[in-house]
Amino acid sequence: MIRKLTAPPIWYGIIAAILLILPLVNDSRSTLILMTQIFIFAVFAMSYDLLLGYTGIISFGHAMFFGLGAYTVGIWMNRQDESLFSLLMAILVTVILCALLGYVLGVVTLRLKSHFYAMLTLAVAGLFQVGAEKWRSLTMGNDGFTFSIPEWLMDRQLFYYIAFFFMVGGFLLLRRFTLSPLGRILQAIRENEQRAESLGYRVLHYKVISNIVAGIVAGLAGLMYGLALRFVNTGVFGVDITLDGLLMTIIGGVGTLVGSIIGAALIQIAHDWLTDLAQVHWLFERWIILFGIIYILAVRFFPQGIVGSIQRLADRWKERKM
Amino acid sequence: MEYILETKDLTVSFGGHVAVNGVTTGFPKNQLKSIIGPNGAGKTTFFNLLSGQLKPTKGEVWFKGIDITHRSPDARTRLGIGRSFQITNVFPNLTVLENVRLAVQSQAGIHYQLLFHFKKYRKLEERAHQILEKVMLDHKSDFLAKNLTHGEKRKLEIAMLLALDSEVLLLDEPTAGMSLEEVPAIIEVIRGLKQENRTIILIEHKVEMVLDLSDSLMVLFNGQLLAEGSPDEILRNERVQEAYLGGLHDAS
Numbered sequence: 243m244i245r246k247l248t249a250p251p252i253w254y255g256i257i258a259a260i261l262l263i264l265p266l267v268n269d270s271r272s273t274l275i276l277m278t279q280i281f282i283f284a285v286f287a288m289s290y291d292l293l294l295g296y297t298g299i300i301s302f303g304h305a306m307f308f309g310l311g312a313y314t315v316g317i318w319m320n321r322q323d324e325s326l327f328s329l330l331m332a333i334l335v336t337v338i339l340c341a342l343l344g345y346v347l348g349v350v351t352l353r354l355k356s357h358f359y360a361m362l363t364l365a366v367a368g369l370f371q372v373g374a375e376k377w378r379s380l381t382m383g384n385d386g387f388t389f390s391i392p393e394w395l396m397d398r399q400l401f402y403y404i405a406f407f408f409m410v411g412g413f414l415l416l417r418r419f420t421l422s423p424l425g426r427i428l429q430a431i432r433e434n435e436q437r438a439e440s441l442g443y444r445v446l447h448y449k450v451i452s453n454i455v456a457g458i459v460a461g462l463a464g465l466m467y468g469l470a471l472r473f474v475n476t477g478v479f480g481v482d483i484t485l486d487g488l489l490m491t492i493i494g495g496v497g498t499l500v501g502s503i504i505g506a507a508l509i510q511i512a513h514d515w516l517t518d519l520a521q522v523h524w525l526f527e528r529w530i531i532l533f534g535i536i537y538i539l540a541v542r543f544f545p546q547g548i549v550g551s552i553q554r555l556a557d558r559w560k561e562r563k564m
Numbered sequence: 565m566e567y568i569l570e571t572k573d574l575t576v577s578f579g580g581h582v583a584v585n586g587v588t589t590g591f592p593k594n595q596l597k598s599i600i601g602p603n604g605a606g607k608t609t610f611f612n613l614l615s616g617q618l619k620p621t622k623g624e625v626w627f628k629g630i631d632i633t634h635r636s637p638d639a640r641t642r643l644g645i646g647r648s649f650q651i652t653n654v655f656p657n658l659t660v661l662e663n664v665r666l667a668v669q670s671q672a673g674i675h676y677q678l679l680f681h682f683k684k685y686r687k688l689e690e691r692a693h694q695i696l697e698k699v700m701l702d703h704k705s706d707f708l709a710k711n712l713t714h715g716e717k718r719k720l721e722i723a724m725l726l727a728l729d730s731e732v733l734l735l736d737e738p739t740a741g742m743s744l745e746e747v748p749a750i751i752e753v754i755r756g757l758k759q760e761n762r763t764i765i766l767i768e769h770k771v772e773m774v775l776d777l778s779d780s781l782m783v784l785f786n787g788q789l790l791a792e793g794s795p796d797e798i799l800r801n802e803r804v805q806e807a808y809l810g811g812l813h814d815a816s
Contacts, residue, residue, distance in 0.1 A: 418679070418681065419678055421681050421682055421683075422677060422678040422679060422680060422681065422682060423669055423674045423675075423677045423678075423680070423682045423685065424675070424676055424677055424678040425678065425682070426662070426665075426666060426669070426682050427666065427669075427675070429655075429658065430655050430658065430666050433655035433656060433657055433658055434653065434654065434655050434656070436617075436653065437649075437653050437654065437655060438655075438666075439636075439637050439638045439641075440615065440617075440637050440638070440641060440646075440647060440649075440653075441638075441641060441666060441667050441670045441724070441728065442638050442641035442642045442670040442671075442728065443638055443670060443675065444636075444638050444675075445638070447676075451676075451678075
């Protein structure tokens with residue numbers, strides 16, 4: 243459907259301006275780190291939304307791309323020097339590896355029906371995690387390793403801006419992608435695969451393309467995550483990374499890129515806040531329990547997420563006016 | 565006679581049940597041929613074999629001298645065989661306009677364009693509007709497809725088929741579930757299509773409706789081809805009479 247975005251462009255401008263000024267006003271380390279994490283996970287959530295919300299593919303293994311990006315930059319920076327050139331090479335290698343993985347995985351598995359595909363992605367992501375643990379010579383096993391990055395990148399404030407423009411760029415690119423003729427076909431496939439086929443579209447091709455694009459974007463988010471921490475371990479392949487992406491997408495609103503950004507912000511802030519509350523009561527440390535409850539409630543009462551629900555209200559209001 | 569679409573000994577069975585049994589027939593170019601038969605005669609199954617949704621157990625399907633038995637449904641659409649579905653089969657959460665626009669886009673061969681905004685192709689949208697006007701649905705173009713009435717969804721289904729601009733049109737009970745007032749409009753659309761020199765294959769349950777529309781008819785009964793010929797011949801055919809009265813039983 244040709245939805246107009248609910249928020250007029252002026253709101254985007256205001257929010258962007260606030261985010262641009264923020265590090266100048268509040269330069270506390272923890273705020274900058276939290277915001278940087280939000281930007282990076284927003285991109286990851288948007289890439290997940292491309293699969294779930296736009297193409298209708300359910301993947302439980304999206305973390306494999308994320309982890310691949312994080313490990314690629316870590317290993318590359320460790321083996322090469324810490325210059326800008328090797329960083330650019332690491333980006334290129336990440337893109338190539340994620341595109342290859344997305345292609346092979348897509349061609350082999352996307353013929354399967356949705357839930358079989360979901361299970362298989364879970365297994366493949368698990369395989370990556372085990373691989374990262376066992377291939378000690380390359381990955382240092384479970385403990386992971388730290389690595390150095392170009393020195394100017396260590397400036398938190400600069401990195402904040404890089405992450406911010408990474409998110410804005412990711413948003414604009416994915417938005418253009420979803421609004422292209424090809425993006426519209428993806429949505430048709432989500433709505434009714436058989437019908438898309440009988441209109442003459444090769445459904446499998448489109449699913450593979452969607453998988454590749456989502457994989458590359460998620461890989462770049464993982465790369466940024468690695469750069470932010472200057473550390474990588476097997477956790478980046480973990481199921482909870484995928485589940486975070488899923489939760490952000492669903493809470494924000496499936497099939498709306500803005501929703502993924504809002505979802506990422508909410509989840510990261512809640513995560514941060516609840517961890518702080520751990521001193522008040524031990525339950526808050528087990529924030530995953532609380533998230534489980536939120537998750538159930540969201541799916542039960544807010545299946546369209548925040549942005550989806552707002553859009554529906556706006557549509558109703560418009561209809562009433564007509 | 566020159567056939568655009570032909571079947572040779574077309575058979576499909578599910579487990580022990582033979583749904584379509586050795587049907588050999590042909591569809592003449594630029595003519596309208598209707599498939600009639602009682603419920604469960606295998607009409608829709610036969611359609612699914614023509615459009616590729618099902619693969620036959622035995623036999624072949626030929627289109628313009630090419631064996632298309634093993635081609636996928638989307639490949640057949642691109643070759644020029646479009647179909648509509650008996651059960652309403654649209655994109656529920658997309659607008660009516662977008663439903664048709666997607667079909668126009670496929671027909672225009674814009675399949676892998678990912679850099680430009682879809683609105684750049686304004687011609688596609690204009691064409692979609694024209695088609696919606698043809699089926700009298702243009703006033704609903706901004707509605708979500710799932711919010712249409714049943715009859716309107718049927719019209720949308722036909723609009724999407726029209727948008728494909730195929731040489732051969734397979735129409736599976738286009739008026740099924742429509743209110744009586746809506747039926748004549750759809751018949752008019754089909755009559756219009758016929759004048760555009762297209763090959764139309766029509767499944768219909770209500771025989772009286774298609775008699776004056778069809779150049780020829782074929783009768784399916786228990787998966788077998790019972791008879792085919794001009795409307796007059798079919799009407800006079802005793803076996804058809806008996807089948808519709810329920811007197812005839814399959815040899816098996």
